Amino acid sequence: MTAETITAADTRINARWLIPVEPFGVVLEHQAVILQGSRILAIVPQAEADQSYRTRETLDLNQHVVLPGLINLHGHTAMSLFRGLADDLPLMTWLNDHIWPAEGKFVSEQFVADGTRLAMAEMLRTGTTTFSDMYFFPEVTAQAAHDTGMRAQICFPLMDMPTVWGSGPEEYLRKGADLIEQWQRDDYIMPAIGPHAPYTVSDGPLGAAVELAQQTGAAIQLHLHETAFEVAEAVKASGQRPLARMADLGVLGANTQCVHMTQIDESDLAHLKMTSAHVVHCPESNLKLASGFCPVQKLLDHDINVTIGTDGAASNNDLDLFGELKTAAMVAKAVAGDAAALSAHKALEMATLSGARALGRDQDIGSLVAGKLADLIAVDLSDPYLQPVYDPASHLVYSNHGRAVSHSWIHGVPQLQDGRLTRIDVPDLVLRVNEWRKQILS
Numbered sequence: 488m489t490a491e492t493i494t495a496a497d498t499r500i501n502a503r504w505l506i507p508v509e510p511f512g513v514v515l516e517h518q519a520v521i522l523q524g525s526r527i528l529a530i531v532p533q534a535e536a537d538q539s540y541r542t543r544e545t546l547d548l549n550q551h552v553v554l555p556g557l558i559n560l561h562g563h564t565a566m567s568l569f570r571g572l573a574d575d576l577p578l579m580t581w582l583n584d585h586i587w588p589a590e591g592k593f594v595s596e597q598f599v600a601d602g603t604r605l606a607m608a609e610m611l612r613t614g615t616t617t618f619s620d621m622y623f624f625p626e627v628t629a630q631a632a633h634d635t636g637m638r639a640q641i642c643f644p645l646m647d648m649p650t651v652w653g654s655g656p657e658e659y660l661r662k663g664a665d666l667i668e669q670w671q672r673d674d675y676i677m678p679a680i681g682p683h684a685p686y687t688v689s690d691g692p693l694g695a696a697v698e699l700a701q702q703t704g705a706a707i708q709l710h711l712h713e714t715a716f717e718v719a720e721a722v723k724a725s726g727q728r729p730l731a732r733m734a735d736l737g738v739l740g741a742n743t744q745c746v747h748m749t750q751i752d753e754s755d756l757a758h759l760k761m762t763s764a765h766v767v768h769c770p771e772s773n774l775k776l777a778s779g780f781c782p783v784q785k786l787l788d789h790d791i792n793v794t795i796g797t798d799g800a801a802s803n804n805d806l807d808l809f810g811e812l813k814t815a816a817m818v819a820k821a822v823a824g825d826a827a828a829l830s831a832h833k834a835l836e837m838a839t840l841s842g843a844r845a846l847g848r849d850q851d852i853g854s855l856v857a858g859k860l861a862d863l864i865a866v867d868l869s870d871p872y873l874q875p876v877y878d879p880a881s882h883l884v885y886s887n888h889g890r891a892v893s894h895s896w897i898h899g900v901p902q903l904q905d906g907r908l909t910r911i912d913v914p915d916l917v918l919r920v921n922e923w924r925k926q927i928l929s
C-alpha cells in the first residue's frame with residue numbers, strides 16, 4: 488500500500504461535461520478541474536479528485552459543460568457605442584458616409600473607456616475571455632482590459648489619414664511604439680500593430696510597421712481582402728492583388744493576422760501557406776455588409792490557421808461569439824457545398840486553440856490542459872432549448888447562444904458567477920451608455 492498524498496489547491500470545479508479542445512474532438516464526463524492561482528493544476532475524474540485534492544472552494548456544475556474561454560480575434564470594442572447607428576449599407580458607404588464622420592465627431596478617450604467597458608460586459612457575459620481590439624486610443628482600451636482582468640491583444644491603428652488619435656503615420660507609429668514598450672511584458676495585454684487596410688495605408692508606413700514588428704516581436708493585424716471591390720480596385724490601380732502587395736512588403740508572416748479574406752484565389756492560398764499567416768474569419772460582419780464569403784473549409788484543407796472574430800458591434804451587431812460560431816458553421820457548409828464542412832468540434836477549436844495560436848499564446852491558453860492558464864467558461868445546458876443533451880459540442884455550436892454561459896474565470900479569477908459579472912458595475916455602465924446615446928442622437 489502506498490501512502491496517499493493530498494494536494495491543497497484553491498478551487499475545484501465539478502463539470503458534468505468537459506470539452507478540453509486538446510485532444511481534438513473529446514467530450515469527457517464527471518471531471519474535476521483543479522485551479523491553483525492563475526493556472527490549471529489538474530483535470531481528473533471526480534472520484535480521483537475526492538482522494539487527491541482538498542480545495543478552499545468547490546463548485547458543482549452538474550448541468551454544465553466546461554470548456555476553454557473563447558477568443559474573439561477581431562473587433563473594434565468601443566464601437567459598441569455605435570451599435571445600430573448605420574445598418575443595411577455596404578462597407579465603403581458605411582465607412583465613408585456614416586462611421587468615419589461619427590468617429591470624427593464623437594470618439595474621445597472617454598468614449599473609448601465607456602465603449603470598451605460595454606463591449607467587455609457583453610463579451611464576458613457570452614463566454615469570451617480574450618479579445619483583440621483595433622481602435623483609436625488603444626492605451627485607454629489596454630488600461631480598461633487590464634483593470635477588468637480581461638486578456639486582450641490591443642492593436643494600435645495605423646492609417647495614412649489623420650484621425651482623432653493622431654496626425655498621421657509618424658505619430659501613430661511613435662505612440663504605438665510607446666504602447667508596445669509599456670505593455671509587452673504584461674500578463675493580460677498583448678500590444679500589437681494594426682495597419683487598417685491596404686487601401687488606407689501606403690507602402691512607407693507598412694514598411695515601418697514591419698520593422699517595428701521585427702524589433703519588438705509584436706503581431707500585425709489588418710483588414711485584408713474584405714470585398715471583391717477592394718481587390719478589383721487594387722488590381723486596376725497597380726496590377727497587384729492586395730495580399731501579394733503585403734507579401735512583397737514583408738507584412739505576411741507567422742505573426743500576421745489577416746482579417747476577412749473573402750477573396751482567395753490560388754496565388755493567395757500559396758502566399759498564406761508559405762508565410763504561415765493566420766486568417767480571422769468574421770462571418771456576420773461579412774454577411775451584414777454583403778462583403779462576401781471566406782472559404783473556411785478550403786483554408787483548413789490547406790492547413791491554414793483560421794480563427795474567428797465578431798468585428799465591431801456596428802457591423803454585426805453583437806459580440807456573442809457562440810452566435811458567430813453557428814453562423815460560421817452554417818456559412819462554411821453552404822460555401823463548401825458540403826454538410827461536413829466546419830464541424831462543431833472544429834468550430835470550437837477555431838474559437839479557442841486556433842485563436843491562441845494566432846496570438847502566439849497556445850502554450851498558455853486555448854485548451855484545458857494542466858499547466859495552462861485558468862481561462863475557462865461553463866455553459867448551463869439545463870434550459871429547455873438545450874434539451875435533450877446527446878452531444879454537448881453540438882449544442883454549443885448549433886443550439887446555444889451566449890447567454891447560457893454561466894461562469895468564467897480568467898487567469899484563475901472569477902469574472903462571471905451564475906450569469907453575474909463580478910468586475911463590471913452594470914447599472915453604472917448602463918447610465919453612461921445612455922448619456923452617449925443622448926449625445927450621439929442630438
Ligand SMILES: CSC[C@H]1O[C@@H](n2cnc3c(O)ncnc32)[C@H](O)[C@@H]1O
Binds near residue numbers: 799
Ligand atoms: C484604424 S481603427 C479601426 C477603423 O476600422 C474601421 N472599421 C470597422 N469595421 C471595419 C471593417 O469591417 N472594415 C474596415 N474598417 C472597419 C473603424 O470604424 C475604424 O475607423
Ligand SMILES: [Zn+2]
Binds near residue numbers: 561710746
Ligand atoms: Zn474590423
